[in-house]
Structures are given as structure tokens and as C-alpha cells.
Amino acid sequence: MNVNQMIEWAAVILILIGSIVSVISAYGMIRLPDVYTRSHAATKSSTLSVLTCLLGAFIYFWVHDGFVSVRLILGILFVFVTAPVAGHLICRAAYRSRVPLAEGSGEDELKPKLFPEEK
Amino acid sequence: MAFQIILNFVLAFVWMFLSSNYTVTGFIVGFLLGILLLIMMRRFFTTRLYVYRIWAIIKLTLLFLKELVLANIQVLQVVLKPKLDMQPAFFAYPTVLKQEWEITLLSSLITLTPGTVVVHVSDDAKTLYVHAIDISDVDEAIAAIRDSFEKAILEVSKS
Numbered sequence: 001m002n003v004n005q006m007i008e009w010a011a012v013i014l015i016l017i018g019s020i021v022s023v024i025s026a027y028g029m030i031r032l033p034d035v036y037t038r039s040h041a042a043t044k045s046s047t048l049s050v051l052t053c054l055l056g057a058f059i060y061f062w063v064h065d066g067f068v069s070v071r072l073i074l075g076i077l078f079v080f081v082t083a084p085v086a087g088h089l090i091c092r093a094a095y096r097s098r099v100p101l102a103e104g105s106g107e108d109e110l111k112p113k114l115f116p117e118e119k
Numbered sequence: 120m121a122f123q124i125i126l127n128f129v130l131a132f133v134w135m136f137l138s139s140n141y142t143v144t145g146f147i148v149g150f151l152l153g154i155l156l157l158i159m160m161r162r163f164f165t166t167r168l169y170v171y172r173i174w175a176i177i178k179l180t181l182l183f184l185k186e187l188v189l190a191n192i193q194v195l196q197v198v199l200k201p202k203l204d205m206q207p208a209f210f211a212y213p214t215v216l217k218q219e220w221e222i223t224l225l226s227s228l229i230t231l232t233p234g235t236v237v238v239h240v241s242d243d244a245k246t247l248y249v250h251a252i253d254i255s256d257v258d259e260a261i262a263a264i265r266d267s268f269e270k271a272i273l274e275v276s277k278s
Contacts, residue, residue, distance in 0.1 A: 021191055028198040036250045037207055039236050041198060044190045047231060051187075084230035084237075091238045091250060101207065111209075114239065 007063045014056030022049035034101055035094040043087035050079045123169045127153040167277075175274040182271055183228055190233040197252060208254035209238065212247045212262075214269065219244070221272050228268050 028041030058072040095114070127150060134149025135141055154170065161168050197205055212229075216222050222244055226237040229249060239248035 024191075024195055024198055028194060031198055031203070033203065034207075036236065036238070037205075037252055039250075040234070040252050041194055043230055043236065044187070045194050048187055048191045080231075081227075084227040087230055088226060088237050091236055095238055 004063050008060060011056040011059040011063070014052045014059065018049040018052035018056065021045050021052070025049065035099050036091055036101065039087045039091050043083055047079060047083045050083075051076055054079075120166060120169045120172060123157060123164065123166075127157060127169075130156060172275060175271065179268075179271045179275060182267065183231070186228075186232040186268075190231065193233045193252075205253040207250065207252055209248055209250050210254070212249050213245060214247055216269065216272065218276065221276055222247075225268060225272055228272075232268070 022045065025041050025045030028045065029038050032038045032041060054072045054076050058069055061067045061069055061072075098115075130153030131146050131149035134152055135145045138145060138149075157164075157168060158170075197203075214222065214225060216225055222240065226240065226247060229235050229237050229247070234252045236250045237247055238250050240246075241248070
């Protein structure tokens, strides 16, 4: 087993980790109770899974074919820039359209700020 | 900072012309010599050396990758726990950052780190309203973590 093969196996393991993390993310979307907690699972896990999958593909093409794909790196960068903003906007829109929080939630410091006329 | 980088490039090109060596290697050698010159002449700049800022950016990136992995481990624990007993809550976080790009960067970093999603930025941009997935034990720890982020961003942006 030479060095190239070992690096290819590292790429395989990266892609495997990425798919496992995305499965966990999907499971979290089903299991968690409300929009806000689901957005935790959606933003963080999907970002890491995309990162590791694209990095694995990048390493594989680099070592196996000698092809450096800058587009994969750009894809990682764009996902990193856009995923947190998307999560933030969905949460914000949900809060402004008064989607209720899950049961058993703690105190809510945002409500007197955004909707001062209530309570 | 931009001025120093442009100066460094100009120095690298001057080195290439002086040595009549128009290759990538010649450029890199010229660039390194340019950095040496900038370090020697640093008391004539009004701002600090750009090398420090790039080092701060690298440190921020490493910190961020570490926190991203920790965040996923935490999501894994929350999702796979047989009993859903976390206590989500909103809390306010006062920030000292001033410029808009700093606040955007801080909210993106908070969103991708353990247990927190930014939901609202107040109109005067002095307070971030953050949704935490589990308020019971995380509140203090999160404050510490985000102090480290805020400090790292200040380290990048200070002139």
C-alpha cells in the first residue's frame, strides 16, 4: 500500500464521515420539536457534511487523476458563507410570523423587544 | 493594510526585474525579501504590519474549524439522546463590535458553533439575540466561547 492509496483511503473516510453527519442532520430534522431547534441541526451538520464530502472529492481527484478542481474549493467557500445566513433568515422569519417555541422552553428575552405590545 | 500588500508586490516585481528571472520562483523569492524589507521598515508605517493580520485570520479560521466539529458532536448528542430533555431559550448577547462586517462575521460564527443560532440583531447593532438549544448548562460556557471569537475578530480588525 503506497502513499497514494493511503491518501485515497483518507478521502473515502472523509466522504463517509460527511454522509454519516448528513444522516444525523436529517434525523435531527425529524426528531427535534420546533423550527428553532431544527435549524440547529440543519445549519451546523449540513455545513460540516458538505465540507467533508467536497474535501474528500477534491483529494480523490487530486491524487487519483492529478486534477486540481478549484471549483470544489469554491463550493466549500460558498456553502460556508451562505449556510449560516440562510439559517439566520429562516429563524428570523419564523419568529416574526410568531411560530411558537417548543414546550419546556426557557425565558424569552426577544419577545419584549420585538412585540412590546403583548404581555 | 492594502498599501503594504501592494508595496510588497511591487518589491517582488522589482526583484524579478533586477534578477531578470521571470518565473514563479523568482516572484516568491522577491516576495519573501519584500516581507523582510517591510519588517525592517515597520516604524514608518502608521498601521501595524499586515503579516500579523494574516496570522490572526489563520488563527480565527482554525478556531472556527475546531468549534464547527464540536458543534456537530453536540448536535449528535442532542439528536441521539433517547429522551429529549433540552431546554431551548432566547438570550441577549451585548457585543462590542462596531463595524458591520465584524458583526456579520460574528453572527455567522455564532450560528455555526455549538448550541447557538442568531435570530435577531437589534437595530442599533449593539445586541445580538441568540437562540440556544440548551440554556441550562451552556450559558456560561457559551459566553466564554464567544468571548474568544469576539477577541479573535478584534485581533483581526485592529489597525
